[in-house]
Amino acid sequence: MVLNITDTASLQIKEMMKEEEAETVLLRFGVKGGGCSGLSYSLGFEYEKNEELDTFEEVNDIPVIIRSMDIPVIQGTTIDFKQNMMGGGFTIENPNAIVSCGCGSSFKTATNAGTPENC
Secondary structure: OOEEEOHHHHHHHHHHHHHOOOOOOEEEEEEEEOOOOOEEEEEEEEOOOOOOOEEEEEEOOEEEEEEHHHHHHHOOEEEEEEEEOOEEEEEEEOOOEEEEOOOOOEEEEOOOOOOOOOO
16 A cells, blocks of 8 residues: 555545535545755545546545556655644655655655755
């Protein structure tokens, strides 16, 4: 499996999926260039899979699509959801990240520096 989703994050994602008005909802997870460290995470919903570019897996009963080219960068990543006094949010723990920015939203790996921006 490429991705792990904790039980807490799964409950939150499933609730959000129920609010989508489409018959088929898929969770898309991946990376894009940018951020202080060069790569940023991408997490959102999509409604169809690109058969040529995407890999599909089901994690905790959640249909997940990932661009095949992102797999080496995110292999073994865990998505969690944390609640605190200021609200809640998803956290991402990527064992491949060797540098992360102070805000935790961008990173780079030993093999992929991405496209760092001035922050």
